[in-house]
Amino acid sequence: MAPAAVPRPTPLTLAQYTLKARESLRFKDDSDSLEIIRFGYFGEVGGLLSSVKKAGRDQLQQAQSEVAAEELGDALWYLAIAAHLLKITPDELGEACIRVLRIQFGESDKLPAIPVSFRQIDGLIDTRREDGTIHRSIQMGKLANSAGVLAEMSHGSLEVMAPPQRGSYFGKLLSELALTCASFNLLLEDVARYNLEKTASRWPAEKKREIELFDADFPEHEQLPRQFDIEFIERGTPEQGYVVQRLWGVYIGDRLTDNSNEVDNYRFHDVFHLAYAAYLGWSPVLRALLKRKRKSAPRKDENEDGARAMIIEEGIATWIFDHAKKRECYENIEPGSLDYGLLKQIQSMVRGYEVDQCKLWQWEFAILDGFRVFRLLREHRGGTVKVDITNSSLTFEPPSETKK
Incomplete structure (x- = not known):
């Protein structure tokens, strides 16, 4: 008899993720904060490359995926917060990401279901995973390049972009992040969920002991x-x-x-x-x-x-x-x-x-x-x-x- 299928959780939307991510935001809504966030994104991508290089040197294949999941989750947090500071809504970000991926994969352009979920993005990429079209080293190079460009841009240059152009630009960044997840056989949705668990453990909205004392049931x-x-x-x-x-x-x-x-x-x-x-x-x-x-x-x-x-x-x-x-x-x-x-x-x-x-x-x-x-x-x-x-x-x- 086949084991019962474990039901997947309800799809995590970009709006839900951003709302939770903002609970751990400790910066003001100004140009200095945006600069810190942009540099933070660049730093996490750099940390990903460094950590994967070390794991690869030591031939720790499982460690590569574990490290990548954490670093990519942190990068996602910075990217979502940067989009928020620039008044890009989560659904605008998700729509732009899916549009970029459809063009890249040669698929017809059509509006995704709203609210946009990470599962929609993963589903679009999933059909390409087995084709060997997402090469990890090449994709990581693209991610590093796009992160470097974002870090080099000034607050003013981002502000003067027309809102649709700004949304498209960040949609492209999110697509690079999603494709990099796929190169490690990771789902962006899983990476996002893990990141929320991590930030809630580190910077919860309410600091309250959640578990009973370990010896509560003892004499x-x-x-x-x-x-x-x-x-x-x-x-x-x-x-x-x-x-x-x-x-x-x-x-x-x-x-x-x-x-x-x-x-x-x-x-x-x-x-x-x-x-x-x-x-x-x-x-x-x-x-x-x-x-x-x-x-x-x-x-x-x-x-x-x-x-x-x-x-x-x-x-x-x-x-x-x-x-x-x-x-x-x-x-x-x-x-x-x-x-x-x-x-x-x-x-x-x-x-x-x-x-x-x-x-x-x-x-x-x-x-x-x-x-x-x-x-x-x-x-x-x-x-x-x-x-x-x-x-x-x-x-x-x-x-x-x-x-x-």
């Missing part, structure tokens, strides 16, 4: 405490001292030094684990420290709360710390602007673990707020960190002499 003694205070107490000097931690009046864990030939205050780094717990509801290191491992579920205990998960968490904290040291411990980084590549690398490091369900914006909040409190601990040489997992927050209180 209370196996849950991370929802509210608690940890004191960071420094002994000795900033140059040669160490930090101990106290929870509910009891010292916990080992004394921590910088473990480095240079003084960098890594002795306060456990605050990062507190931030992961507050914003992600995740910290195998903290579970072990507080003896809150989920022993009632052996697989959870071994895999999610075990040594490997703790090593990964410590590795993330150390790697981010090294990144942050070169950037003033993120003192001037605003939410929404932390290096996207850093967040993606973290996501790849936790793939397969429960925390993989958390969004990139949650990681960003955990990192930035963790470093905010780290800077306060460094400045005051200790203090109390109040952790509220229920409401996702960290609060700092300076140390008092009586607590030392």
Whole structure:
């Protein structure tokens, strides 16, 4: 018996995509913003060429398609936003793209169904895929050339174009992008959907925890405490001292030094684990420290709360710390602007673990707020960190002499 066919989702229209893409737009509607967007498009196309070249050098065929899907999705975002800033409607963009493709394929020119969907564009190209008429290297060269021309154009030259001419020009750009997707055996619709998922994870319209805490269904003694205070107490000097931690009046864990030939205050780094717990509801290191491992579920205990998960968490904290040291411990980084590549690398490091369900914006909040409190601990040489997992927050209180 043949397996039941999986129904395809409703076609994604260009209007729906643009509306969602605009939710992550952080630029004003002016010439400077358009320039940034145009350069961003050029940069993503350049990134595509560079990444595919590297994957090809290493003979990673699957990696080529995975990289291409992400880079092409980012390029699509920039192109759709540029069209929006130039007052080109999504349907005008889609109609112009289909018109260009029909001319290229020698088909009769007829108006597409409105609203224009990515599936219409993919369907038009699909009949040509098996003919070997879309050569990847040639198509990527065309895409790079058209992106370069767009980057070189001035805001004024785009503004003086008659609206139909401007729409046709951007329709040509979108057709090049769609054909490049086809050269990787990718559907533009799938690329667009993946891009929306990615931007929603990084820049959502509403920053709200969407998943239940990972230990919500476990006994209370196996849950991370929802509210608690940890004191960071420094002994000795900033140059040669160490930090101990106290929870509910009891010292916990080992004394921590910088473990480095240079003084960098890594002795306060456990605050990062507190931030992961507050914003992600995740910290195998903290579970072990507080003896809150989920022993009632052996697989959870071994895999999610075990040594490997703790090593990964410590590795993330150390790697981010090294990144942050070169950037003033993120003192001037605003939410929404932390290096996207850093967040993606973290996501790849936790793939397969429960925390993989958390969004990139949650990681960003955990990192930035963790470093905010780290800077306060460094400045005051200790203090109390109040952790509220229920409401996702960290609060700092300076140390008092009586607590030392």
